[in-house]
Each structure stands twice: as C-alpha cells, then as structure tokens.
Amino acid sequence: xxxxxxxxxxxxxxxxxxxxxxxxxxxxxxxxxxxxxxxxxxxxxxxxxxxxxxxxxxxxxxxxxxxxxxxxxxxxxxxxxxxxxxxxxxxxxxxxxxxxxxxxxxxxxxxxxxxxxxxxxxxxxxxxxxxxxxxxxxxxxxxxxxxxxxxxxxxxxxxxxxxxxxxxxxxxxxxxxxxxxxxxxxxxxxxxxxxxxxxxxxxxxxxxxxxxxxxxxxxxxxxxxxxxxxxxx
Numbered sequence: 001x002x003x004x005x006x007x008x009x010x011x012x013x014x015x016x017x018x019x020x021x022x023x024x025x026x027x028x029x030x031x032x033x034x035x036x037x038x039x040x041x042x043x044x045x046x047x048x049x050x051x052x053x054x055x056x057x058x059x060x061x062x063x064x065x066x067x068x069x070x071x072x073x074x075x076x077x078x079x080x081x082x083x084x085x086x087x088x089x090x091x092x093x094x095x096x097x098x099x100x101x102x103x104x105x106x107x108x109x110x111x112x113x114x115x116x117x118x119x120x121x122x123x124x125x126x127x128x129x130x131x132x133x134x135x136x137x138x139x140x141x142x143x144x145x146x147x148x149x150x151x152x153x154x155x156x157x158x159x160x161x162x163x164x165x166x167x168x169x170x171x172x173x174x175x176x177x178x179x180x181x182x183x184x185x186x187x188x189x190x191x192x193x194x195x196x197x198x199x200x201x202x203x204x205x206x207x208x209x210x211x212x213x214x215x216x217x218x219x220x221x222x223x224x225x226x227x228x229x230x231x232x233x
Contacts, residue, residue, distance in 0.1 A: 005031045006031070007027065007062060009034065009035045009063070010061070010062065010070045012065030012212075013152075013155050014117060014118060018146075018216075019213065022222075026223035030227060034056075036055075040151070043158050045073060047070050048077050051070070051074060052078055058082075063088070068090025069162045071087060073163075084174050084229065085172065087177070087195060088179050089180050089181055091195070093164060093194075104160070117152070123137050126213055127140065128209055128217055131211070166198060169198030172200070175201075178202050179222075180206055181211045185212065207225075
C-alpha cells in the first residue's frame with residue numbers, strides 16, 4: 001500500500017473547506033489532508049506563513065484560484081518543503097489594471113455595507129451552466145456567506161498585492177498537475193496552459209462540464225486526478 005502523503009490544500013476567494021470536502025473524504029487513508037486557513041490575513045505572504053506554520057515539514061500542495069496564488073507564495077517562502085504541486089483554475093499573472101479597478105470597486109461597495117458575496121447573478125462566472133440550478137450553486141452561495149465580508153476584504157487585498165509568478169515557473173522542479181474547468185470564465189484554460197507550458201514537465205488537463213470550481217462540480221473526477229497525482233501519475 002502506498003505511504004500516506006501529507007496534503008496541504010488551499011481554498012479560493014470566498015471559499016472554505018467545503019470546496020474540498022469530497023476530495024478530503026475521498027483521499028482518506030491515502031493522504032492526511034490539511035485545509036489552510038485563508039480568511040485571517042490581508043497578504044499572501046502572511047497567509048503563506050500561517051499555512052506553513054500549521055503544515056508538516058514536507059507536503060504535497062494543492063490550490064485553486066486564490067489558492068493557486070498562495071501556492072506560488074508558499075513555493076517562494078519554502079520550496080524545500082513542497083514535494084509536488086497541483087494548481088487548479090488559477091493564473092500566474094497579476095491583475096490587469098481593469099481587473100484591479102473592478103476588485104477595488106467591489107471592496108469599496110463592501111465597506112459601505114453592500115457585501116453581496118456570491119449571488120445568483122454572479123454564479124455563471126463560477127460554475128458551468130449545467131450547475132447553475134441545484135445543490136452546487138446553492139452551496140457556493142452558502143460558502144461565500146460563511147466566509148463573510150471582512151474576510152472577503154482581506155482576501156481581495158491579498159490578491160491585489162500578489163506578484164507576477166510567471167518568472168518563477170521555470171524554477172518549479174516538483175511534479176506538477178495543472179487543471180482547469182473547460183468552461184472556466186474567471187481563469188480560462190489559456191491561463192492554465194500558460195502555467196503548464198512554463199513549468200518543466202507539468203501535466204495539463206481541462207476538465208469537461210466544469211467552470212471555475214471543479215472540486216464541487218466534478219468531485220469524483222477531481223478526487224481521482226489528485227489520487228493519481230499523489231501516487232506519482
């Protein structure tokens with residue numbers, strides 16, 4: 001039987017451990033999973049320091065969206081502790097000026113008491129059209145409500161301050177999986193392809209029938225992907 005791995009898992013913006021619930025359950029007995037706390041800090045450097053303090057000495061690292069930005073920061077702070085890397089639905093690029101302007105606008109609205117979290121109007125940016133109705137959409141909305149406005153502001157500030165990680169890609173020397181929902185509207189497949197092309201020998205996969213949140217939209221497939229990745233596939 002393969003040795004049990006330690007797996008540090010990083011949620012995205014307005015996400016909590018529910019994002020990875022099915023993967024944590026599905027990998028039980030194969031990986032000791034730790035979902036990082038990403039709601040308390042307003043910089044990726046501080047988030048990474050908090051995650052590293054809670055993590056075992058060596059671990060596999062998996063992040064989605066903002067969790068991918070955080071994974072790059074963890075690699076900058078402690079590359080020797082990361083055994084393998086999985087990046088889902090994320091980007092190595094910093095915000096464009098327009099993206100930063102929109103992000104600051106959402107933060108300003110939130111500070112005036114207009115925090116909207118994830119509403120039905122915003123769901124099409126996050127999930128595949130087939131998942132708009134039903135439990136996935138409802139759970140995404142509930143997850144954002146649990147995270148709440150103060151954590152949203154901290155996370156957005158952290159995202160705004162992130163570095164351009166593209167120059168770091170060629171130096172990533174661990175086995176790497178790069179995956180993305182084929183219908184991801186927030187971080188489209190082209191951004192995942194860019195990451196995979198920049199990391200030596202990275203494996204790239206587009207996940208059909210998914211938008212920005214494959215761990216919730218295709219839980220069994222993502223669990224199988226991570227199991228194969230942990231085993232060295």
